[in-house]
Amino acid sequence: MSAFPTALPAARTPDPMAAPVLRWGVVGTGWIADRFVRSVQRHTRQRLTAVGSRDTARAEEFADRHGIPHAYGSYEELAAAGDVDVVYIATGHTAHLDCARIALRAGKHTLVEKPLALNAAQASEIAQLALERGLFCAEALWTFFLPKFDVVRQILESGVLGDIRTVLAEYGEHFTAGHRILRADLAGGPLLDLGTYPLSLATWILGAPAEVLALAQPHPAGVNGQTSALLRDAAGNQGIVHTTLFGDTPTTATVVGTHATLSLPGPFYQPGDLVLTLAGSGTQLTYTEPHTAHDALHFEAAEVARCIDAGRVQSPLRPLDDSVTTLRVMDEIRRQCGIALGGSPTPVNTLAPVTDPA
Structure with a gap:
């Protein structure tokens, strides 16, 4: 540590x-x-x-x-x-x-x-x-391409949090009638859209879960309305994620370690602040960057250009294995909750991970 x-x-x-x-x-x-x-x-x-x-x-x-x-x-x-x-x-x-x-x-x-x-x-x-x-x-x-998340990456790599026991992440938003997220024929519902953010964070930090427990509630529009899931790794550490279309939530994330806690105020997935707090003391350090929202999409384009120029076929900031893992957890959540995907059952997937040979 x-x-x-x-x-x-x-x-x-x-x-x-x-x-x-x-x-x-x-x-x-x-x-x-x-x-x-x-x-x-x-x-x-x-x-x-x-x-x-x-x-x-x-x-x-x-x-x-x-x-x-x-x-x-x-x-x-x-x-x-x-x-x-x-x-x-x-x-x-x-x-x-x-x-x-x-x-x-x-x-x-x-x-x-x-x-x-x-x-x-x-x-x-x-x-x-x-x-x-x-x-x-x-x-x-x-x-994962934002400067803020490079700071998160360095904090995780430093070991300052101690043993990471818990990841909490949620994202809820209100949508008006007719929005594509409320259409079953367009694979609507929060999981593939809003839910990508909390689930990808939890699986990035804790890895692929050994166990998933999920609950869901339907939306009157005919799609899933909200979903909560508990992820447990082989050591018993837990990720708790929630996503909803029923209303706006703070959209925050927290990573709890035995020696310190990392807090990402909402919206946690966008440019903004993060706070590192020493356990039991209240001592805090804050990182701040401009809250530029989607004007920061260019960071992913620049990373793609650097990788291609260097001959890489994947980015280490969001490897394809990580994307597959997040979707595999979504598959299991849908299976447990009986959530149809575009009117079709969700297939059970046990494909081996794909790795970058470079």
């Missing part, structure tokens, strides 16, 4: 402006695609060269709005474009697998918006296809 520090470490995140320049194609024209493009254009030298949609008019409007040179009326056309090095998939969840197949089979490095896929079997297929083709692939779970 490391002694309690006199100051918190600085983030080691490289300057996004210094990342090698790649040519990006964006698949999808929705809310997250808009935020991603705006952030990348503001804070990096990456080139946005193309956008693709199943609707040519939507692609052209998006391209005009963001100054992107090329607009395509199909995902296949974008993936075949000669001036695209890496494809960012920003479609809805249900299209992630098909779009990743298109991009990877076309020989393009690929960044897939979270969740990587609908379930662990699909995620493993994406990961295996990327590795077989020697292409970079990652889940665009932007949280």
